[in-house]
Amino acid sequence: MELQSLFFSFLFCFSLTLTAVHLAAANSEGDALYTLKRSLSDPDNVLQSWDPTLVSPCTWFHVTCNQNNRVTRVDLGNSNLSGHLVPELGKLEHLQYLELYKNNIQGTIPPELGNLKSLVSLDLYNNNISGTIPPSLGKLKNLVFLRLNDNRLTGPIPKELVGISSLKVVDVSNNNLCGTIPTSGPFEHIPLNNFENNPRLEGPELLGLVSYDTNCS
16 A cells, blocks of 8 residues: 555656646746747737746747647748847747748847757748858758748858758748859759849859859858
8 A cells, every 4th residue: 555655656746747847848938939029029919928927838829839838830920020030949949830931020040040950841031131041950850841032141051951851942032142052962852943033142053163152251
């Protein structure tokens, strides 16, 4: 009887520990998302439900969680938001979809987004984002969709992206990128019009003949 009692006590403590871990993770993710909210101007009150006093962000509009209350989607496309992205987004380690297209987001893409190891879709197109494409995005080994078109991005297409075998869609058209277009790995099947309207971007990379950083700074 005593053993049984000890066993149930252990199970109860273990359950409490797991709950505490999940709550701590949810709080951490809520903090990261609330940091994003504070960096954005939101004239249509799309983020009104993002209340930092709640235990978990899973009840917030435009946020989706899995069964363990970990954030898997942030859907804020076409929401009339302006402001900038924050490095804290890199803490959403279970995030699969980051949808922030068709807003007026400025500033740069935080390199910390390379920590989102579960990310499937990064949609930042039709914004006002500047700076370079972080090479750290090459760490996103589950990425399928990378749409950064219609921004003000500069610099080369990072060669680290060539190593993402899952990548099916890349669109960086209508920016100010330079260098050459990669042709190996997933880029072998990306149509050339997904690179158009980058005046300083050279044609497809000719391996052994054209250096990767041609006319690119």
